[in-house]
Amino acid sequence: xxxxxxxxxxxxxxxxxxxxxxxxxxxxxxxxxxxxxxxxxxxxxxxxxxxxxxxxxxxxxxxxxxxxxxxxxxxxxxxxxxxxxxxxxxxxxxxxxxxxxxxxxxxxxxxxxxxxxxxxxxxxxxxxxxxxxxxxxxxxxxxxxxxxxxxxxxxxxxxxxxxxxxxxxxxxxxxxxxxxxxxxxxxxxxxxxxxxxxxxxxxxxxxxxxxxxxxxxxxxxxxxxxxxxxxxxxxxxxxxxxxxxxxxxxxxxxxxxxxxxxxxxxxxxxxxxxxxxxxxxxxxxxxxxxxxxxxxxxxxxxxxxxxxxxxxxxxxxxxxxxxxxxxxxxxxxxxxxxxxxxxxxxxxxxxxxxxxxxxxxxxxxxxxxxxxxxxxxxxxxxxxxxxxxxxxxxxxxxxxxxxxxxxxxxxxxxxxxxxxxxxxxxxxxxxxxxxxxxxxxxxxxxxxxxxxxxxx
Amino acid sequence: xxxxxxxxxxxxxxxxxxxxxxxxxxxxxxxxxxxxxxxxxxxxxxxxxxxxxxxxxxxxxxxxxxxxxxxxxxxxxxxxxxxxxxxxxxxxxxxxxxxxxxxxxxxxxxxxxxxxxxxxxxxxxxxxxxxxxxxxxxxxxxxxxxxxxxxxxxxxxxxxxxxxxxxxxxxxxxxxxxxxxxxxxxxxxxxxxxxxxxxxxxxxxxxxxxxxxxxxxxxxxxxxxxxxxxxxxxxxxxxxxxxxxxxxxxxxxxxxxxxxxxxxxxxxxxxxxxxxxxxxxxxxxxxxxxxxxxxxxxxxxxxxxxxxxxxxxxxxxxxxxxxxxxxxxxxxxxxxxxxxxxxxxxxxxxxxxxxxxxxxxxxxxxxxxxxxxxxxxxxxxxxxxxxxxxxxxxxxxxxxxxxxxxxxxxxxxxxxxxxxxxxxxxxxxxxxxxxxxxxxxxxxxxxxxxxxxxxx
Numbered sequence: 041x042x043x044x045x046x047x048x049x050x051x052x053x054x055x056x057x058x059x060x061x062x063x064x065x066x067x068x069x070x071x072x073x074x075x076x077x078x079x080x081x082x083x084x085x086x087x088x089x090x091x092x093x094x095x096x097x098x099x100x101x102x103x104x105x106x107x108x109x110x111x112x113x114x115x116x117x118x119x120x121x122x123x124x125x126x127x128x129x130x131x132x133x134x135x136x137x138x139x140x141x142x143x144x145x146x147x148x149x150x151x152x153x154x155x156x157x158x159x160x161x162x163x164x165x166x167x168x169x170x171x172x173x174x175x176x177x178x179x180x181x182x183x184x185x186x187x188x189x190x191x192x193x194x195x196x197x198x199x200x201x202x203x204x205x206x207x208x209x210x211x212x213x214x215x216x217x218x219x220x221x222x223x224x225x226x227x228x229x230x231x232x233x234x235x236x237x238x239x240x241x242x243x244x245x246x247x248x249x250x251x252x253x254x255x256x257x258x259x260x261x262x263x264x265x266x267x268x269x270x271x272x273x274x275x276x277x278x279x280x281x282x283x284x285x286x287x288x289x290x291x292x293x294x295x296x297x298x299x300x301x302x303x304x305x306x307x308x309x310x311x312x313x314x315x316x317x318x319x320x321x322x323x324x325x326x327x328x329x330x331x332x333x334x335x336x337x338x339x340x341x342x343x344x345x346x347x348x349x350x351x352x353x354x355x356x357x358x359x360x361x362x363x364x365x366x367x368x369x370x371x372x373x374x375x376x377x378x379x380x381x382x383x384x385x386x387x388x389x390x391x392x393x394x395x396x397x398x399x400x401x402x403x404x405x406x407x408x409x410x411x412x413x414x415x416x417x418x419x420x421x422x423x424x425x426x427x428x429x430x431x432x433x434x435x436x437x438x439x440x441x442x443x444x445x446x447x448x449x450x451x452x453x454x455x456x457x458x459x460x461x462x463x464x465x466x467x468x469x470x471x472x473x474x475x476x477x478x479x480x481x482x483x484x485x486x487x488x489x490x491x492x493x494x495x496x
Numbered sequence: 497x498x499x500x501x502x503x504x505x506x507x508x509x510x511x512x513x514x515x516x517x518x519x520x521x522x523x524x525x526x527x528x529x530x531x532x533x534x535x536x537x538x539x540x541x542x543x544x545x546x547x548x549x550x551x552x553x554x555x556x557x558x559x560x561x562x563x564x565x566x567x568x569x570x571x572x573x574x575x576x577x578x579x580x581x582x583x584x585x586x587x588x589x590x591x592x593x594x595x596x597x598x599x600x601x602x603x604x605x606x607x608x609x610x611x612x613x614x615x616x617x618x619x620x621x622x623x624x625x626x627x628x629x630x631x632x633x634x635x636x637x638x639x640x641x642x643x644x645x646x647x648x649x650x651x652x653x654x655x656x657x658x659x660x661x662x663x664x665x666x667x668x669x670x671x672x673x674x675x676x677x678x679x680x681x682x683x684x685x686x687x688x689x690x691x692x693x694x695x696x697x698x699x700x701x702x703x704x705x706x707x708x709x710x711x712x713x714x715x716x717x718x719x720x721x722x723x724x725x726x727x728x729x730x731x732x733x734x735x736x737x738x739x740x741x742x743x744x745x746x747x748x749x750x751x752x753x754x755x756x757x758x759x760x761x762x763x764x765x766x767x768x769x770x771x772x773x774x775x776x777x778x779x780x781x782x783x784x785x786x787x788x789x790x791x792x793x794x795x796x797x798x799x800x801x802x803x804x805x806x807x808x809x810x811x812x813x814x815x816x817x818x819x820x821x822x823x824x825x826x827x828x829x830x831x832x833x834x835x836x837x838x839x840x841x842x843x844x845x846x847x848x849x850x851x852x853x854x855x856x857x858x859x860x861x862x863x864x865x866x867x868x869x870x871x872x873x874x875x876x877x878x879x880x881x882x883x884x885x886x887x888x889x890x891x892x893x894x895x896x897x898x899x900x901x902x903x904x905x906x907x908x909x910x911x912x913x914x915x916x917x918x919x920x921x922x923x924x925x926x927x928x929x930x931x932x933x934x935x936x937x938x939x940x941x942x943x944x945x946x947x948x949x950x951x952x
Contacts, residue, residue: 161616
C-alpha cells in the first residue's frame with residue numbers, strides 16, 4: 041500500500057459513535073489531528089489544529105475576564121544529580137503559590153480587590169487518562185481574586201460562573217446548567233463550589249468549568265491580611281475559578297457525529313474550506329481565477345482555507361474536512377464559475393446553497409452564525425430529550441438501569457440521599473441549578489431540585 | 497510609618513546602577529513589579545506588568561514566525577504516593593518529545609517541511625538563579641522544523657537568526673551581533689549553533705536567542721524518516737530555535753537607568769501615562785473634562801493609562817511611572833487646559849514638549865517612534881564605546897584587566913586559543929559575526945573576527 045493509500049484509510053475508517061463512543065472519541069481526536077499520545081504515560085501532545093481551537097477559546101474567554109489533590113501530585117525529588125532535601129510538588133493548581141505571593145503583595149484595603157488570571161499548564165497524577173478529558177499535564181486558565189468582604193467575594197464567584205455559562209453557550213454552543221455543588225462534590229479548600237455541567241452525546245455529564253468561594257481558608261493558612269480603613273488587620277476573602285482544555289473534549293463530545301467533528305464556527309480554526317473541482321486544464325485556470333475572487337470577497341470576514349492540494353481528489357477532501365469539523369465547505373467547479381456563484385455545504389446538516397459571488401461577503405458570515413445557533417439548538421434538544429425527573433432513589437435506579445442523561449430530583453440537602461443514589465445508580469450529584477424554573481413544582485418546601493448523572 | 501509611607505519608600509529607594517549593577521537589577525525588577533521570587537528556590541512569579549511586557553514581545557515575535565542538559569533536569573520519581581519504576585524528566589527543552597512525535601507524524605516527502613513553534617514553560621535545575629535571566633522555570637518559544645534536505649535546514653536556521661536579529665533591534669531596541677558559536681559554545685545536540693549577542697550596561701554580554709542546525713542527529717536517535725519521491729527512506733534534517741523571558745532581563749539591562757526602567761514603546765504595556773494636576777476643586781473639574789478629550793484623541797493609537805489615584809501626589813506618580821519605564825508622561829494642569837494643550841515629558845531624556853490637543857493624535861505616536869529609535873541609537877553608541885579590538889590573548893588580558901565590553905579578535909578557529917583566552921580573561925567567545933565588515937582588515941587570510949566578552 042502506498043503512503044497515500046495508508047493515509048486515506050487512516051482518515052476514512054472512523055468508528056460509529058453509537059457502536060463505541062469511547063473508541064469513536066479517541067479515533068476522532070487522533071484522526072482529526074487535534075492531539076496525540078505523548079511518550080510519557082498519560083500525557084498528550086496537542087497538535088496545531090487542536091491548539092488553534094484552544095487559542096480561539098482562550099481569546100474569547102479572555103475577553104470576558106478582565107479537592108484534595110495529594111494523591112494526584114507529581115513530586116520532584118531529584119534535581120540534576122542530587123537528591124533534594126525537600127521534595128517539590130509540580131503545581132496541580134496554584135492556590136498555594138498564589139497564597140504566598142498575595143500575603144506579600146497585599147498590605148492595605150487600597151490594594152483590594154486583587155484580580156489575577158493566568159493561562160498555564162498544571163500537572164495531576166491521574167491513574168486513568170483520556171486525551172483532553174483527563175491527562176497528567178493539561179492547559180487551563182486559573183483566576184485568583186482577593187476581596188475585602190465576604191459579599192464581594194461571593195459576587196465575584198457568581199459573576200465568573202455566569203461568564204463561563206455565557207462562554208459555553210454562546211461561543212462553544214454547549215448548553216449548560218450552572219449551579220452549586222454539594223458538600224461531597226465541592227473543592228476541598230472551598231466554602232462553596234459552583235460549576236457548569238454539560239451533557240455529552242453518550243448521555244454522560246461533564247463538568248466544564250468551576251468557580252470557588254474560598255472564604256478565608258487560604259488567607260488563614262498563608263496569612264493574607266490587609267489593613268482596613270480603620271487601621272485594623274483583617275483576613276482577605278478569596279475566590280478561584282478555572283476552565284481547561286477539557287472544554288475541547290466537551291466540544292468534541294457535544295457536537296461530533298459519525299463523520300467526525302462538528303466545530304462551532306466561532307472557535308473553528310478554519311471556518312470554511314474552498315475545494316476546487318476541475319477535470320481539464322482549461323477548467324482549472326477558470327476555477328483558480330474565480331477562487332481568487334472568492335478569497336478576496338471573504339478576506340477579513342471568514343477564516344478560510346483553500347485546499348488546492350493536487351494529490352487528493354475533491355471527494356477525498358470532502359471526507360477529510362468533514363472529519364476535521366470545518367463548518368462550511370465551498371465547492372467551486374466550472375458550472376459554478378459559469379453562474380458566478382459557489383456551492384456551499386453545511387457540515388452540521390449537509391444543506392446545500394448556491395451563493396452568488398456578489399452576495400458571498402454578506403451571506404457566508406450570516407450562514408456561520410446560523411450554524412452556530414443550530415449546533416446549540418440541536419445540543420439543547422438532545423439534552424432535553426435526555427433529562428428525566430424522579431422523586432426517589434428507587435425511581436432513579438429504574439431510570440439509570442436502562443438510560444443515561446440528567447435526572448432532576450428534589451433534594452433536601454442530605455448527604456445520605458446523595459450517597460445512596462451514587463451507590464445504587466452510579467450517578468453523582470452534578471449541581472443544584474441556580475435556575476430552578478424548569479422544574480417548578482417538583483421540589484417541596486425547603487427542597488431544591490438537584491441534577492444527577494453519570495459523569496466524566 | 498503608615499502603609500502609604502512604606503510603599504513610597506519602597507518605590508523611591510532605588511540603588512544607583514553604577515554603584516552596584518546587580519543590586520540595581522534585582523531592585524528594579526521587584527520595585528517595578530515585573531516579577532518576584534517564588535517560595536520555591538530559584539523560581540519566579542511574573543507579575544501582570546511583567547507579563548504584559550512578555551505578551552507584547554510574544555505578539556511581535558509571533559508575527560515574524562509562521563547542551564547537554566542532564567545536570568539541569570528536574571526528575572519526577574514519585575507519582576502521588578507511589579515511587580515510579582522509571583523516573584521522568586521535566587522538559588528542559590522539547591527536542592526529545594518532538595523527536596518521538598515527528599517520527600510518527602512524518603511519513604512522506606509530502607509532509608515536509610514541518611514547521612512547528614510552541615510557547616511554553618521549561619525547567620532547568622540551575623544552581624545560581626536571577627529573576628528573568630536564569631530561573632529554574634521559565635517561559636519561552638521553541639521552534640522545531642524538519643526538512644527533506646540539509647540545504648533547506650540551513651536556510652531555515654539563518655532565516656530564524658535574522659528574525660531574532662530584526663525583532664531584537666526593531667522591537668526591543670537592542671543592538672545585537674548575529675553570528676555562529678564555536679564548537680565549545682554550541683548546543684551539544686547541534687551541528688552548528690547561531691546566536692544573537694547583546695551588551696548590557698554593566699559591560700557584560702548576554703545571549704538573547706539561538707538558532708540550531710541539528711543536522712540528522714535527532715533524526716537518527718528518534719528514527720525520523722520519510723519516503724522520498726523515488727520511494728527511498730531518508731532521515732530528515734532538523735532545526736530548532738528559541739528565545740525566552742531572558743529577553744525581559746536584556747531589555748531591563750540595556751535601557752534601564754538610575755531612575756528605573758526605560759521600556760521601548762513598542763513593547764511597553766503602558767506607552768503613555770496621563771497625570772492630572774490640580775489644587776482646587778474647580779480646577780479638578782476642568783482638568784478631568786480635558787483629560788476625557790485627551791483619551792478620546794488617543795483611543796486606538798496609544799496604550800494609555802490615566803493615573804487619577806487620589807492618594808498620591810503628582811510628584812509621587814512621576815517617580816513611580818519613571819521607575820516602571822513608561823515612555824511618555826502627559827501632564828495636564830489648569831495652564832495646559834487654558835492653552836488646550838498637554839505637556840509631554842519623555843522618559844528617555846526628560847525632554848518636554850507642549851502638544852496642542854488637536855495635534856495629539858498624530859504627534860504622540862510619532863513621538864513614541866522617536867523614543868524607540870533614540871533608545872536603540874543610545875544602546876548602539878554604548879556598545880560601540882565598549883567594543884575594542886585585540887590581536888593576541890595578551891592584548892585581551894590587558895583589556896579585561898580594567899574594562900569589559902566586546903573585544904574583537906582575529907580567530908583561526910582553534911579551540912586552544914579560545915580556551916586560553918577564557919582561562920586568562922574570564923571572557924568567552926560569544927560569536928563569530930556573520931557581518932564581518934566592521935572589522936575589515938583585522939583578520940588575516942583563513943581567519944574570521946570573533947567577539948569575546950564576559951557574559952551572563
